[in-house]
Amino acid sequence: MSKIVFVLGAGASVHSGTPLMNNFLEIAQDLLRRGEVEEVKADFENVFEAVGKLHAAQSKAIIDTYNIEDVYAAFEMGKLLGRLPGIEELDQIDGLISSIKKVIGFTLEKTMMLPTKAEINGPVQYDSFVDIINTLLSQKVECSIITFNYDLGLDYSLYKRKIIPNYGLEDVRIGVKAIPYLxxxxxxxxxxxxxxxxxxxxxxxxxGVTEYQNDLGYSILPMxxxxxxxxxxxxxxxxxxDPFIVPPTWNKTAFHEQIDIIWKKAAIELKDSEQIIIIGYSFPPTDMFFRYLFALGVDLKTILKGFYVYNPDPEVEGRFRNLLSSGIEQRFHFYNVSFENAIGQGPFLMGTNIETIQSILNV
Ligand SMILES: [Zn+2]
Structure with missing residues (x-):
């Protein structure tokens, strides 16, 4: 339904201070050590203890116990299978799942660097991104955002500009300016x-009213x-x-009724898209959901004019090339850069020929 669909992954939020998936637990552990998460200390400890057991129980590293999504997925699968190394009771697995949601939520809340009250908008790069969105909406260009991120960096920047994120939930109240944000x-x-x-x-x-400033000089949203x-x-x-967040596994059964409405809406947004712009999403091989969402949702043959991927990890290019059918090579563009460069900021990269998002969209 949207002409332009942005797809965002953790790499898009990293500039605002939040950890990536593969250093998330490390950062969470630092917060615990520094005494910044006292109210949920037991939950943090609970998760780290289980991760230690999971790590020790593997003869080969099938599950990446440093990656928060892998760990969360392992807990959910453990619940489904009724087995998790070192955990005796099924009830304990439920407790762990609740704990890991708190670990995710509090870690994001404590690390996201929102501007202080004296400043105006959101995290700086999201702010520039919202400029682009704002221009597109003013030009009545249909656009939408699909994201894998749990954090609120972009939500915050949108609200600060009075653009209402339409999450696709039933409680939505559409303002004057709204954007599908799934x-x-x-x-x-x-x-x-x-x-x-x-x-x-x-x-x-x-x-608007939930911020206070922490010792490091940025605002916290105690969501x-x-x-x-x-x-x-x-x-x-x-x-x-606990906040409503779901793990990136096939086992979305426990969440199915609530989350499938969002996925269906994402498929609708992708269906007639002319430009798909993917930023900071590294498309892990295990993410079969996106594979199918894309394969079933996008009209590659006729409608899609451009498929752009921005990612600092060069391996990501091959993953997306494998996803796309032959015949659209002309329309596929991979830029081996970060979100910052994608929106025309940061150091100029010598010898690269990057089309910024602004130049692709003429804004
Ligand atoms: Zn109710």
Missing amino acids: KLHGSINWGRCNNNSCRKVVAYRNF ISKLRKMKCPFCNNELDK
Whole structure:
């Protein structure tokens, strides 16, 4: 439905301070050591203990125990299979899943460098990205964002510009300017209603009044504690205690009813897209969902005019080339650069011929 679809991965958020998937647990451990997550200390310890057992139990490193998505996926699969090395009781696995959501949520919350009150908008590169979005929306160009990220860097920048992210949840209130913004793995500002006859997923949206400044000079959005105080707008019940985030595995069964509506909307956005621009998403071989979302959702033959991938990891090029059918090579462009360079910022890279997002879209 959208002419331009942006697809964002963790590499797009890294400039705002959040960890990548493969150093996430390391950063989380630093937070624990520095005493910055006292309120959820037991959850952090619980996860690290289980990760240690998982690591020790593998004769070969099939599961990357340094990668948060792999670990989260292993916990979910452990629940499905009723087995996780070193964990005796199934109830304990449930506890672990709840703990890892807190680890993800609090780590993102504590590391995201939002500007102080004196400054205006969001994290600097997201801010420039929102400039592009703003221009496209003003020109009435249909565009949308699909993201694998749980964090709120872009959400924050959009709200600061009074552009409402339309998450595709039922609680959406469309403002004057809104953009479909589909978070395929959930978000740390989403919570699920605790009432069994409701169970709707709703979003906390009051971004403007939730900041305070930390010692390092940037603002913090204490989203999880805000979410815990929020009531369901449909039935006025409490929400689940943990944010609504889902692991990147095939086993989305536990989340299926709530998340499949978002995936369906993503497929609709991709269906008639003319330009697909992928930033900081490294398309891990295990992400079969995206493979199918793309294969079933995109009309490669007739409608797609350009497929652009920006990623500092050169290996990513091959993964996307394998995904695309022959005949669209002319339309496929891979740029071995970061988000910063994609939006025309950062050091000029000698000898490279990068088309910035602005030049692709004429904005
Ligand atoms: Zn409810």
